[in-house]
Each structure stands twice: as C-alpha cells, then as structure tokens.
Amino acid sequence: MIPAQLSYVRARSVEETLDLLAEHGDDAKVLAGGHSLLPLMKFRFAAPEVLVDIGPLGELSYVEESGDEIAIGALTRYRDLHTNEILRAHAPLLAEVAGAIGDPQVRNRGTIGGSLAHADPAADLPAATLASDAVFVVRSLEGERAIPAEEFFLGPFTTPIEPDELVVEIRVPKQTGLGWAFEKFSRRAIDWAIVGVTAVGSSIALINMGGSPVRARVAEEALASGASPAEAGALAAEDTSPANEPHASTEYRKHLARVLTTRALTKIAGEQPVGLR
Amino acid sequence: MRVGIEVNGKQTDEEIEDRTLLVHYLRDVLGLTATNVGCDTTSCGACTVLLDGEAVKSCTVLAAQADGHAVTTLEGLADPDGSELHPMQRAFREQHGLQCGFCTPGMIMASVSLLRDNPKPSRDEVRHGLEGNLCRCTGYHNIVNAVMDASGQEVQA
Numbered sequence: 001m002i003p004a005q006l007s008y009v010r011a012r013s014v015e016e017t018l019d020l021l022a023e024h025g026d027d028a029k030v031l032a033g034g035h036s037l038l039p040l041m042k043f044r045f046a047a048p049e050v051l052v053d054i055g056p057l058g059e060l061s062y063v064e065e066s067g068d069e070i071a072i073g074a075l076t077r078y079r080d081l082h083t084n085e086i087l088r089a090h091a092p093l094l095a096e097v098a099g100a101i102g103d104p105q106v107r108n109r110g111t112i113g114g115s116l117a118h119a120d121p122a123a124d125l126p127a128a129t130l131a132s133d134a135v136f137v138v139r140s141l142e143g144e145r146a147i148p149a150e151e152f153f154l155g156p157f158t159t160p161i162e163p164d165e166l167v168v169e170i171r172v173p174k175q176t177g178l179g180w181a182f183e184k185f186s187r188r189a190i191d192w193a194i195v196g197v198t199a200v201g202s203s204i205a206l207i208n209m210g211g212s213p214v215r216a217r218v219a220e221e222a223l224a225s226g227a228s229p230a231e232a233g234a235l236a237a238e239d240t241s242p243a244n245e246p247h248a249s250t251e252y253r254k255h256l257a258r259v260l261t262t263r264a265l266t267k268i269a270g271e272q273p274v275g276l277r
Numbered sequence: 278m279r280v281g282i283e284v285n286g287k288q289t290d291e292e293i294e295d296r297t298l299l300v301h302y303l304r305d306v307l308g309l310t311a312t313n314v315g316c317d318t319t320s321c322g323a324c325t326v327l328l329d330g331e332a333v334k335s336c337t338v339l340a341a342q343a344d345g346h347a348v349t350t351l352e353g354l355a356d357p358d359g360s361e362l363h364p365m366q367r368a369f370r371e372q373h374g375l376q377c378g379f380c381t382p383g384m385i386m387a388s389v390s391l392l393r394d395n396p397k398p399s400r401d402e403v404r405h406g407l408e409g410n411l412c413r414c415t416g417y418h419n420i421v422n423a424v425m426d427a428s429g430q431e432v433q434a
Contacts, residue, residue: 001317008278008295008341031342038337039319042298051295055342079331103409104394105322105387108331109338189408190320 003041010053014168017054018141021164024050030166031055032075032114035106060113060168063087072170074113078102081112091172093180093200097128100182103190113167116152119159119212122192124184126153127213129170131198131205137169146171153212175200179268183260187247194248195256197236199264209240209257216240219261229269233262280344284309285353293340299333300324302340303350311351311382315411322410325383325390326350332390334409351382354389365389365427372432374423376414384410388424397428 011017021028029048031037032055040046054060060075063084070091072081081087082099094112101107101115101124115125116136129136130149137146138161152159161167184196184207196207197216202223204216218238222231237254244250281290284307291306303309303326312335315323319337326335327349335348354363365385368374375381384407391398391406398406403424404417412420422432 002298002301003296005294006296008339010341010344031339034339034342035319035337038339042317042336051339053339053342102319103322104390104406105325105332105334105409106319108328108333189405 001042003038004044004047006041006048007050008053009050010055011057014054014057014059014139014166017052017057017166018139018164020050020052021166022141024052025163028052028163030117032111033077033109034114035102035110036114036118036120054166065090065174066171068174070172070174072112072172074116074167074169075111076113078107078110078112079104082107090174090176091132093132093175093182093198094125094128094172096180096182097124097198100124100184106190112170116170117159117161117167119153119155119157120192121153121156121210121212122208124182124193124196124198124207127196127205127207128182128198129172130213130215131200131203132172132175133203134170134172136167137171138165139168140165144168150215155211158212181264181267183264185256185260195242195253195260197257197260197264199261199268204236204261204264206236206240206257206261209237209242209253214240216257216261219265223265229265230262233265234258236261278341280340282340282343282345283347285349295339295341297340298336299326299328299338299340299343299348300335302343303335303348306340309350309352313379313382315379315383320411321380321383322387322407323380323383325386325410327386327390330390330393332387332409349386351385354385363389365392365423368423368427369420372419372423372426374416374420376412376416380410380412380414384412384420388420388427391424392428397430398424400425400433 028050031053060073062073064071078098087095134149135146178201180200184193193207216236219232219235237257242253313323315321324335387410403421
C-alpha cells in the first residue's frame with residue numbers, strides 16, 4: 001500500500017510551518033512522527049496534497065518546568081516522555097501512559113502533539129491529558145490560543161484546530177505527590193485499548209468509552225463524597241455511550257470501565273492516606 | 278524529490294516520488310530485500326530497520342523523512358565481506374531463533390535496538406521489548422533465547 005500522490009515539504013521552523021499552513025489550508029496536513037497519519041494515507045482514508053513535515057523541528061521537543069506547570073513540546077516523542085525525569089517526578093501518569101503506547105518502534109516515532117491532534121478515541125494520551133487538566137497551546141500566523149483538554153476533543157478525530165493552526169505545546173499542572181493509576185485492557189500487547197482508565201488525584205478519564213475521551217464525572221463526584229474505590233468504580237460507566245462492536249459490545253465495555261476504574265482507584269487509595277483523595 | 282540517505286554506511290542519493298515509503302526505497306530502489314513487508318500496517322515489525330540507531334517500522338516512514346539520516350538494514354549488520362556475522366545474527370542461528378524466517382530480519386533489527394537500550398534484559402523484558410514484532414510460526418521461545426545468548430546470558434531449554 002502506498003499513499004496517494006503528494007507534495008512533501010520539510011519545514012525548517014515553526015514560523016515556516018505556519019506560513020505553509022496558511023498558504024495551503026485544507027489541502028495540507030502536518031506530518032510529525034507519522035504513526036497515525038501515514039497509515040491513514042496508505043489506506044487512502046486521507047490524501048493530503050501537501051505534507052508539511054515538522055519532524056526535524058527540535059525546538060518543539062522538550063519537557064520543562066514552568067512554575068506550577070510542566071510544559072511539553074508538541075514534538076516530544078513517546079519514548080522521550082516515558083524516560084523524562086521531570087515528567088516522571090511531576091506528571092508520572094503521562095510518562096507511564098506514553099511508555100505503554102503501541103510498541104518500541106511506534107514509541108520511537110510517535111509524538112504527543114501528533115496523538116492529541118489526531119484525537120483517536122481509542123488512544124491513550126488524549127484521556128491522560130484530559131484527566132490531567134492539560135491545556136493545549138495552538139499557534140497560527142494570527143497568534144496563539146490555549147485550549148483546555150475539556151474543550152479539545154470534540155468527537156472521533158475531531159478537534160477545534162483550524163487548518164492554519166499548529167499544536168506547539170502541552171501544559172500540565174504539576175501532579176507532584178498525587179496518586180495516579182493507568183489501567184488498559186487490550187486483546188494483544190500492541191493493540192489500542194478496548195477500554196482504558198487514566199486517573200490522577202480525584203480525576204478519572206476513560207479511553208474508548210465514546211467518540212472522544214471522557215471524564216467519569218459521576219464516579220468523581222462519588223469519590224468526592226467519600227465513596228470507596230469499589231463504590232465509585234461501579235459508577236464509572238454512567239453517562240457513557242461506548243461503541244458496540246463485534247469484539248466488544250457496549251455492555252462489555254461498560255463492565256470493563258467499572259472493573260478497571262475500581263482497580264485504578266484502589267491503587268490510588270493504597271498509595272496515599274484516605275482523606276487526601 | 279531527491280533524497281540522500283546513508284544506508285549501511287554508504288551514502289545513497291536517488292530521485293524518488295515524494296510518497297515513497299522507506300521500505301520501498303530500500304527494497305525497490307536500492308535492491309536491499311532483507312527488509313520484508315509483512316502486514317504493511319505498522320503491526321508485525323517485519324520491516325523493522327534502524328533509523329539513526331533506533332528501531333522503526335519502515336512501512337510507516339517516508340523515505341523523505343530519512344533524508345539526511347542513517348539507516349541500517351539486516352544487510353548492514355555483518356562484516357562487509359560477510360566473513361563475520363553480527364553477534365545477534367550468530368545467536369539467532371545458534372539458538373535456532375527462526376522457523377520460516379520471514380520475521381527474522383525485523384526480529385534481529387528490533388533485538389539489536391533492544392540491547393542498545395538495555396544490554397542485559399530479563400526474559401520478560403525481551404518479550405516486552407519485542408512486542409512490536411510478530412512471529413506467525415510462534416517461535417518466540419528460541420527468539421528470546423537468541424537475545425539472551427547475544428547479551429551473554431543463560432538460555433532456557
């Protein structure tokens with residue numbers, strides 16, 4: 001399988017990328033690690049006329065402390081997120097999740113900004129950033145805007161990013177010392193989650209329980225009112241409408257969400273005194 | 278477009294279609310056919326090569342993305358005159374880490390990359406480190422043995 005004919009352009013800076021996006025609009029797609037986009041192009045589900053390769057832009061690959069937040073460059077690879085000491089200290093959920101995506105080859109190429117912009121409801125990082133109350137910084141020639149994760153994932157593969165905008169940074173409030181947990185259930189090691197749970201502190205976000213990652217609000221509220229991990233976990237599938245597919249029915253997914261959330265919350269409760277939750 | 282890619286230590290310089298995948302550049306343009314296309318969907322790992330020393334699935338990388346970089350394929354592991362196998366190749370042969378052999382080039386490249394990150398992996402770490410490579414003969418036991426052998430560790434009967 002090969003992609004449709006395309007015109008490849010390698011951007012030399014963020015500014016040049018924004019110029020190219022402004023020039024080509026809907027006809028262009030940004031290529032980062034390419035591990036979501038290139039498979040789509042090989043299946044001809046996507047056929048951009050112009051491919052703007054930002055892969056070499058080292059200026060977008062970093063993890064830095066910034067006051068009460070961690071700033072992550074959009075081009076930081078899963079491999080680098082997984083091993084980054086700053087992230088492991090202050091946002092360990094993201095480091096852990098990044099290390100469980102796909103396989104080593106995928107983690108050598110895939111980037112956080114690419115995963116978020118792609119907005120696959122079965123992907124792990126969108127839910128992890130949602131649980132982390134992250135904010136995404138997108139830039140165009142007009143300037144910058146910051147979009148909270150809560151307002152970013154509009155539906156399957158759908159975000160508010162305009163064709164002339166580029167995700168440049170992910171900002172995550174420090175989670176230093178907070179309990180966290182990541183539970184993913186998949187058929188094979190390298191598969192996307194049938195259902196997954198990311199949790200940090202008292203926030204819970206679910207993977208593949210609808211068209212976009214979703215916070216388990218009912219379970220969160222129960223936790224805040226003093227419910228046990230099992231009691232709160234039993235409410236994890238409330239207000240969700242996961243897909244009904246041959247290998248995983250809606251009811252099976254809801255069951256998984258309840259079981260995995262209970263496991264995640266139990267782990268968090270065991271890591272710190274009850275009451276700090 | 279024109280790409281310049283160092284492949285197995287030699288500079289290559291070719292005119293290609295912009296959409297050319299790295300695996301097709303290696304196989305069809307350069308004639309390096311050790312790198313196999315298996316699933317063609319980033320799953321099986323048969324097309325694994327090293328890009329700047331790191332394992333990647335070359336069915337999911339454009340040749341253009343490797344422009345200016347260094348690629349190593351299975352052909353680049355042994356001595357140029359073929360007299361001495363790479364330690365990983367030797368271990369795969371001695372431990373019989375292959376059955377039909379189709380996954381072997383990718384398995385070996387992924388294993389080389391694995392040991393670069395983790396020179397003395399446990400058996401469990403080898404299995405996780407190779408989770409991006411599928412052997413449809415299911416010959417995993419001896420593949421794990423080969424990686425243990427190549428890293429100077431004990432193998433299991």
